[in-house]
Structure formats: C-alpha cells, structure tokens
Amino acid sequence: MTVTLAITSISLEMGFKALSDPLRLQIIDLLQEQELCVCDLCDRLQVRQSKLSFHLKTLKEAGLLRATQQGKWVYYSLNLPQFTVLEQYLADLRQLSPMRPPRVCSED
Amino acid sequence: MTVTLAITSISLEMGFKALSDPLRLQIIDLLQEQELCVCDLCDRLQVRQSKLSFHLKTLKEAGLLRATQQGKWVYYSLNLPQFTVLEQYLADLRQLSPMRPPRVCSED
DNA sequence: TGATCAAATCAACTTTATTTGATTTGATGG
DNA sequence: CCATCAAATCAAATAAAGTTGATTTGATCA
Numbered sequence: 368m369t370v371t372l373a374i375t376s377i378s379l380e381m382g383f384k385a386l387s388d389p390l391r392l393q394i395i396d397l398l399q400e401q402e403l404c405v406c407d408l409c410d411r412l413q414v415r416q417s418k419l420s421f422h423l424k425t426l427k428e429a430g431l432l433r434a435t436q437q438g439k440w441v442y443y444s445l446n447l448p449q450f451t452v453l454e455q456y457l458a459d460l461r462q463l464s465p466m467r468p469p470r471v472c473s474e475d
Numbered sequence: 476m477t478v479t480l481a482i483t484s485i486s487l488e489m490g491f492k493a494l495s496d497p498l499r500l501q502i503i504d505l506l507q508e509q510e511l512c513v514c515d516l517c518d519r520l521q522v523r524q525s526k527l528s529f530h531l532k533t534l535k536e537a538g539l540l541r542a543t544q545q546g547k548w549v550y551y552s553l554n555l556p557q558f559t560v561l562e563q564y565l566a567d568l569r570q571l572s573p574m575r576p577p578r579v580c581s582e583d
Numbered sequence: 584t585g586a587t588c589a590a591a592t593c594a595a596c597t598t599t600a601t602t603t604g605a606t607t608t609g610a611t612g613g
Numbered sequence: 614c615c616a617t618c619a620a621a622t623c624a625a626a627t628a629a630a631g632t633t634g635a636t637t638t639g640a641t642c643a
Contacts, residue, residue, distance in 0.1 A: 492630095496630095496631090523632085523633075523634085525632080525633070525634075525635090526631080526632065526633080529630095529631070529632080530631090533630095533631095544639095544640085546640065546641070547639085547640055547641065548640095
C-alpha cells in the first residue's frame, strides 16, 4: 500500500467519523444554508459553547468545514470539495462493484 | 422534525460511523470485489475471528452488508442500496448548497 | 448421537470519544 | 492599557467503542 492510499484512507475515516454524530449533522444542515458564526450556532442548536467548539473542531479537522475570522467572530462554512471526496469514494464503490459470482469457501 | 427524518438521520449516523474505521474500510474493499465468508476475511485481513465478527456486525447493523448462510459458512456481501443512501445525502448537500452570502453576526 | 468446524456471543478490559465547567486567548473599542 | 466579548482550550469526569480470550450456538457429517 502506498503512502497516498494510506492518506486517502485516513481522510475517509476522519470524514465519515465526523459525519457520524447527530449534532454534527445538525451543524452541517445549518451551514448548508449559510455561513454562520459560533454564537449563531450556539443559539440555534441550544448547546454550550465549549461543546460546539469541540464538534466544530472535529468537523474542521476532517476537512469538512472552513473557518474564517472576522473581527471577534469566527464564521464556519462547508468545505464542499471534501464532501465530494467522500461522495466520490461511495460512487466508485457502487460503480466498480462487479457483482461477481460468490466464491466457494472451500475453493482453495 | 418528523419521525421519518429522525430515522433517516440515524441511518446516516450509523452508516457513516460504520465507515469510520480502517479495518471496516478494508472489509468493504475486499467485499467490493466479491462476496466472502468470515473465514476468508480472517485469512486475508489477519485478524481474530471475534474481532472480525464485531466489525461485520457493525457494518451489517448499519445496513451496509448482507449475510447469507450456506451450510456452515456465512457469506457477506455489500448492500449497495444503503451505500447509495449515503452517497445521495452527500450529493444533495453539495447540490443544494446555495453559497448564499454569509450573514452578519450582529444582524439581529 | 457425537465430533467437528464456522461463526456469534460474552464478560472483562483497554482505548477513544464526548461532556462539563472553568480558564485562557485574542480581537475590539473605550 | 483595560474591559469586554467571542471562541478556543483544558482538566476531570462520564460514556461509548473496540479488543481479547473463552464459551456458546448451530450446521454438517460420520
């Protein structure tokens, strides 16, 4: 296995893990409509700031979010190219899956 | 939020969580080529049978795998429609994302 | 029926993820 | 410089996920 493949695999793992939590899916749902700052997300999701910060970090480290500071505020938005990486992995899986006949267990 | 939306969200969470582990991605990689029984997967991945059983269960409960028993052997294969559910979620996100101008935090 | 083998399950344990409240950092504006 | 506020970080606690070796289940076949 090449280094490139390993890196790809890790970004898939991290991306999918980041998407495996209800609060994080809610964050994405909100950001899908528009860029928001942390205090907005706090208000809308009714969660503590430190909790939100933890989950935003998880999503950002997975490459799914981008953060830009504007004055005191930090605005988060979706990083769509990284979503596309995950989508492409799933699309490839589906399309390459040949539906070969199952092998028989005692074949070798 | 409707019950249907909640169910969808849970199946997304479970699906993405199931994909967030290196061994499970390896399992999928092998099954993408062909249906395999547990003993084959054990051989190829060089992991203990109970460990494999745990991860196969995780994938199966997320709807990503199907299992069929043939004699003493249980063959696992990909359940492609469930992969499509995840793929579609990502595709919708990407396509519906309007890239609206960011809101200003002090707007209200 | 009893031996055998594949696979699932279990209980105990280790590791990783998440939550919480408190503190720190860093930008802004008086 | 100091006060203020948004956001990040931290340490301590809880919760969830993963690993391990042993046992159980269930199908097959002599």
